[in-house]
Amino acid sequence: MAREMVRQGGRSARIQSEVHRTVRDMLKTMDRGEITVPMIAEKSGVTPSTIYRRWGDLSELLADVAVARMRPVADPEDTGAMGSDLETFILQYAEEMSSKVGRSMLADVLGSMEGNAAGRCCQFTYDHLETLRERALSRGESGFDVSEAIDVVVAPIIYHILFGDRELTTDYCRSLVSSFLEKCAGA
Template sequence: MVIKEGLRPGGRSARVQASVHCAVRELLEAHERSSVTVPMIAARAGVTPSTIYRRWGDLSALLADVAVARMRPDSEPADTGSLRGDLRAWAEQYLDEMSSEPGRMMMRDVQCSPTPGYCVSILSGQLQTIVDRYPGETAPSVDRLINLLAAPTVFRILFSSAPLAVEELHELIELALKT
């Protein structure tokens, strides 16, 4: 179970969640993922292991919750002044971030998330922001952008020996823009 969004903002629940998330991130930076345990996280966060089990259920659900939280964007997508430029900047950054080792681990952890579709909603929001900047242009749908940009990027990162080349990504953007 993932911590509920409707709990008191800034209250004890938010502080516990922040402390546990911080502990997970620090431990994953310092140790092999396979060696990180709930008791280690609890000790680092200053909570009992039962607090973690009660809120998240198990380690994989906790790791998924942390990964989903890390996937939330810190800022709006880059505004380059053109739809094509914005899509290129977004797609290149997405490729770079997700093909890194932390990005790969994040994607694997998110697969255990009890909130399917959350990642698509994050990506949809970012891409909708880009599309909305250019109301006078004929823009592809957000679903088309996810299918032609994000899906092949993720598939190649997770299931191929090499991620998409930037040139291939640019070709996919051109395909997406042919509406």
């Protein structure tokens, strides 16, 4: 059979989760700059060559781990109304992404070129917003444009986290959301 196959279960999967777990553990106690592939290999009981063959290099591995961590485990909380749904989600999003691990994940995701890690992880955000939009519509609310929400609310938050040019206060995030909601109402 000429089809490309990717092993999903058994040893291969066990190694992947073991390596991922090791990386997450290491990121808790040490800086990203002092983590090396041989270290990860030893702590996870895998030979370095396996890691190199499977992920290519350290930055790709870190990106892979970061994307896996950002993958949502549940839908955003339902607070009963679109405005509060959006605010709750954005505040939590800003909180997570501006934390030390959040900034680290962002950097890792943006530092990889293979596998479109950045695209996949911003898709998570898009999907969450889409969920909120559909939820609003099913309540009879007017809904909102997801792309516009990203431009007006998400993009500034990410920008300030990445460039560190501004404190990301709760009030500021709230103002972004309310500014967006007003724009929706006006349109």
